[in-house]
């Protein structure tokens with residue numbers, strides 16, 4: 001219990017832990033979808049305070065981790081060309097491609113820039129009409145409204161030297177892929193609060209019903225996480241399976257509708273490959289026909305780049321909740337945050353990096 | 366990039382076609398876009414994803430969320 005004093009309200013945390021303990025009578029496997037939640041569970045030591053019957057598994061909700069290797073290689077191929085300014089969210093620069101990362105491309109003299117907002121990439125394009133400016137548009141539903149607005153801006157302003165390398169993923173199809181897999185172990189989900197701040201949670205009731213799995217929209221603080229778990233365990237114990245919102249202060253059922261409208265005007269649903277997992281049907285967004293002229297994959301002819309993951313890396317099994325990071329033979333040995341072999345070790349939101357940082361090197365059997 | 370960061374709106378203005386604002390993240394001031402939260406007023410706290418306000422929140426929630434972000438970014442500093 002050594003971390004308890006750090007909490008804003010330790011009494012509330014203790015009483016929630018007691019409540020969870022008192023309702024838990026069986027073994028349950030619960031997945032927190034979002035990497036920010038994984039990080040928070042481990043940081044606060046909550047995983048170790050839960051009743052032993054509750055096993056947390058860590059979901060694929062880290063966009064850096066699931067962006068496919070070939071997309072990283074395509075980014076590197078584009079960024080390596082002369083007269084290109086390649087722009088990206090900072091987290092992507094360290095992600096290992098097949099042979100190097102974007103930091104190495106920059107060190108080799110090419111123009112790779114970190115932007116805070118995709119609108120900055122559009123401004124860079126406006127200011128550098130003699131260069132091709134490419135933005136690496138990755139992320140879940142949380143970054144899509146921003147990326148969509150940047151593309152709309154470029155269209156409205158008729159900026160011809162701007163394009164986007166798109167690798168957007170969506171949470172609900174990933175949940176369905178996990179639940180429908182033959183080897184699935186996940187019985188309930190804590191859904192990612194910030195994704196739901198954008199999208200709402202109207203997509204979840206049908207999934208909860210179809211797979212008979214409770215889905216609880218959950219925030220990121222200790223009390224949020226425990227509230228989410230408490231609801232999930234209560235549903236599991238009573239045989240219920242509905243979509244519930246435990247993050248009401250930030251999430252409405254319908255989400256942010258104006259953001260969703262903008263997303264729909266720029267993107268359409270496409271099949272998307274997830275790093276380590278493979279293709280999940282209709283699990284991503286790609287540019288809709290009206291915006292194809294902004295597609296960097298076509299502009300730079302990098303569609304035919306394919307890549308092979310490190311054979312040691314078991315990120316796919318980790319991202320689906322089938323294995324824990326210490327069960328990977330490379331964990332903490334060949335693969336560390338300084339020298340990552342796979343994406344979940346690169347990002348602070350990745351499960352492998354969180355286990356490494358918080359010394360969860362126990363192997364669960 | 367996926368974890369939204371809360372901040373306080375200190376200035377609201379129009380920039381070309383977009384409604385923009387200055388936002389204070391505990392001392393660091395950035396420009397963000399308000400197109401998705403047109404109801405926002407100066408003094409409000411907003412959750413910001415990659416330069417866009419996605420929802421509004423109260424001050425206490427904003428402070429707590431900031432703590433968590435700080436921990437994660439310290440980790441980023443540590444490993445980069």
Ligand code: SF4
Nearest residue numbers: 313314328335342352
């Ligand atoms: S420890 Fe490294 S190699 Fe192993 S699964 Fe995680 S990222 Fe992949």
